[in-house]
Structures are given as structure tokens and as C-alpha cells.
Amino acid sequence: MKILFIESDQQYLLGLPAGFRKQGCQVKILNDIREDELDRVLEEYRPDLVFTAGWTKIHTKEKLEILGRLTKKHGTKQAYWSTEDPRWTEKWSLPYIKATNPEYIFTIDRASLPFYREQGYNAYHLPWACNPEFHRPTMPQKAYQCDIAVIATAGVTWNSYRKNSARILLKPLVEKGYNVKIWGKRWDKLDPNIVGFKVKEEQLQGKLPYLETNHVYSSAKIILGFQNSTTELTARTFEIMGARGCLLAPATRAVLENFVAGKHLIVSRSADETLRLIDHYLSNEEERMKIALEGQMEVYTNHTYSHRAAEIINKLN
Structure with a gap:
């Protein structure tokens, strides 16, 4: 599976991308949502899935509109990991989803699953985790x-x-x-x-x-x-x-x-x-x-x- 992972925050970049690679996936990372760049990558890389997560500095209203429009244009499936549920579902998660219209939603909050499924989304529970390649002991300082x-x-x-x-x-x-x-x-x-x-x-x-x-x-x-x-x-x-x-x-x-x-x-x-x-x-x-x-x-x-x-x-x- 070819995955395009879009994020700039280190907590996310040091997480699932490594996990996907461990599962044999090919992973390409974009650190921002720029229309020309994203359009070109979707055309040339042709990912099976675009994966995004959280609510970080790259998730402006304009950039989310670009993401939703270009994934639709290229027919690329998109998955969103909603890591701010349930405290920020209404303020962050829901506007994100409405702007980008992902095919799949993963949430850290089990109780949010009925909310998403009632609106017709494929929603699944996905907790946080650790990456042994990074989350490991270091020398005490x-x-x-x-x-x-x-x-x-x-x-x-x-x-x-x-x-x-x-x-x-x-x-x-x-x-x-x-x-x-x-x-x-x-x-x-x-x-x-x-x-x-x-x-x-x-x-x-x-x-x-x-x-x-x-x-x-x-x-x-x-x-x-x-x-x-x-x-x-x-x-x-x-x-x-x-x-x-x-x-x-x-x-x-x-x-x-x-x-x-x-x-x-x-x-x-x-x-x-x-x-x-x-x-x-x-x-x-x-x-x-x-x-x-x-x-x-x-x-x-x-x-x-x-x-x-x-x-x-x-x-x-």
C-alpha cells in the first residue's frame, strides 16, 4: 500500500509513518498542504491512501479546502485520525471532516463512534501508541x-x-x-x-x-x-x-x-x-x-x- 502522510507535528511524524513502514507500506510525507505541490504528488505518486491526523498549525480553513478538493479530483481515498475527541469534536474534528470529507475516520474516543457513524462515515476506534524507534530510554541528563x-x-x-x-x-x-x-x-x-x-x-x-x-x-x-x-x-x-x-x-x-x-x-x-x-x-x-x-x-x-x-x-x- 502506498500512503501519503500529511503532517508537520513531530508527535505524529514519529508515530504512524514508522508503523506503516513496519507493515510493509510505502510512505511519503508532506509537511504542509500547498495546492501545486499536493496536486503534483497526487498525480505522480498516486497513493492508495492519504492519511491526516489531529488539529495542527497546517490545518487552516483554506488548506483543508484544498485537501478535500484535490483528493476528490484525483479519486484518492482519505483517512483522518481524530485525536482531539471528545473535548474538541464540535470545534475542531467536525469542521475538519466537513471540509475534507474523508472516507474513513479513526478516533481515539470510543464514545464518538456512534456520532460519526450516524452521519454516514466509516468510523473506527484507534488509540494512541508508542514508536520503539523513538520512544525509548536515553542517557539521563x-x-x-x-x-x-x-x-x-x-x-x-x-x-x-x-x-x-x-x-x-x-x-x-x-x-x-x-x-x-x-x-x-x-x-x-x-x-x-x-x-x-x-x-x-x-x-x-x-x-x-x-x-x-x-x-x-x-x-x-x-x-x-x-x-x-x-x-x-x-x-x-x-x-x-x-x-x-x-x-x-x-x-x-x-x-x-x-x-x-x-x-x-x-x-x-x-x-x-x-x-x-x-x-x-x-x-x-x-x-x-x-x-x-x-x-x-x-x-x-x-x-x-x-x-x-x-x-x-x-x-x-
Whole structure:
């Protein structure tokens, strides 16, 4: 199968393209949607499928119109991976789909499937995953060493389970003065009236380039993994474990359905439990490292982008 993958964001470029290649597909990547270039590539490369994902800087109204028009002109099937469901379905996913009219929709949110199918789309569930060629351990770096690390974008309204995650995992640690470092956007604008706690300026490390994330996962002793939903897993869940980071996540339904607590990762149900778990695992390096290794082997065995690419190909067939 010949696939044209259109995206500029590293998180996507380091994901499914590698998975498709592992499945024997020929993959060509475009980093933008420009009419002349896309028209020429569709004519010369003649892909079996155009695959796009997410909502990133290249997805302007004008460019999406070009994408929809040219795939129709060349009779090329298109698949869209909707990774912002369900929080941004109405604002991002639906306008994207209406503008480009893909034949197939993949979504990270199972509950969104009826919504898409009722509108006549071929819709399937496709979770995030890891790429062992990139999401892997690196040498620890002094700049990223700490007891507890967080890589996450702070919420604006915090109207999803993300707020619960922050209160269960992060709130007790910053209030008790643990050695926590936080990377990500908007933490300097955190509204304590919404989320329920404050962070100290010295804990804020600023925005982190995606290509640097593995260094944090390999340098921090424990990494907090917020979840946006109780029924789906974030990309960082798989990425942290792939990099052999020791992950502490809230005890959501999705976490407990996919992984074994205390074997693949650490899970907490409350702020008090978070403090107990952190104290225990910071004092027991051997246990911590064993969990990190078991977690890595689990995602490498069952949750890579090669697995996801195989699922996509199976659905298309």
C-alpha cells in the first residue's frame, strides 16, 4: 500500500509513518498542504491512501479546502485520525471532516463512534501508541533530573478529567514541597480558583520541544501521567512507558483495563494515596526500575504504531 502522510507535528511524524513502514507500506510525507505541490504528488505518486491526523498549525480553513478538493479530483481515498475527541469534536474534528470529507475516520474516543457513524462515515476506534524507534530510554541528563516530572499543557477551563488528574497527582506534591519539575505551556497562567492549587515559579521549566521528552522520562525518577478521560488513554501514557519511565497515573477505567497496577505502572485513587506511593517508590529504586521495565515491555508488545497501522490496514480491507 502506498500512503501519503500529511503532517508537520513531530508527535505524529514519529508515530504512524514508522508503523506503516513496519507493515510493509510505502510512505511519503508532506509537511504542509500547498495546492501545486499536493496536486503534483497526487498525480505522480498516486497513493492508495492519504492519511491526516489531529488539529495542527497546517490545518487552516483554506488548506483543508484544498485537501478535500484535490483528493476528490484525483479519486484518492482519505483517512483522518481524530485525536482531539471528545473535548474538541464540535470545534475542531467536525469542521475538519466537513471540509475534507474523508472516507474513513479513526478516533481515539470510543464514545464518538456512534456520532460519526450516524452521519454516514466509516468510523473506527484507534488509540494512541508508542514508536520503539523513538520512544525509548536515553542517557539521563542533569537538566532534567528530579524526583517527579510532569510534561503537560495546563488547562484553560480544566473542564475535563484532566483537572481531576492534576488534583490527585500533582496538587498534594506541590503543596507538600516535593522535588517536582513541570514542563509545558500555560502553567504560568494557572488559575488556582479553577484547579484548586498553586505551583511555585521555581517548579516551572517552560515549554519542552517534543524531541526532548524522552530525556525527561529517562532522567526523572517518577513521571506523572495526567488523563483527559476515564475511558481513553493519552499519548503520553504510551510514550512515557515506551521510554522506560516510571509512570504514576490516576486509577481510571482505561488505565486499569490496559495495564496491571503495580506491575506496568503505578496508579493512585486519591491525593493521600499519591503521597504514600511517592514516598514508597522514591525509597525503593529497584521496584521503581522493575515497574518501568515491565511497562516498557508491555507497550512494546501490544501498543506500538506498527500494531495501530495493522489495525488501520485491516479496517481498510
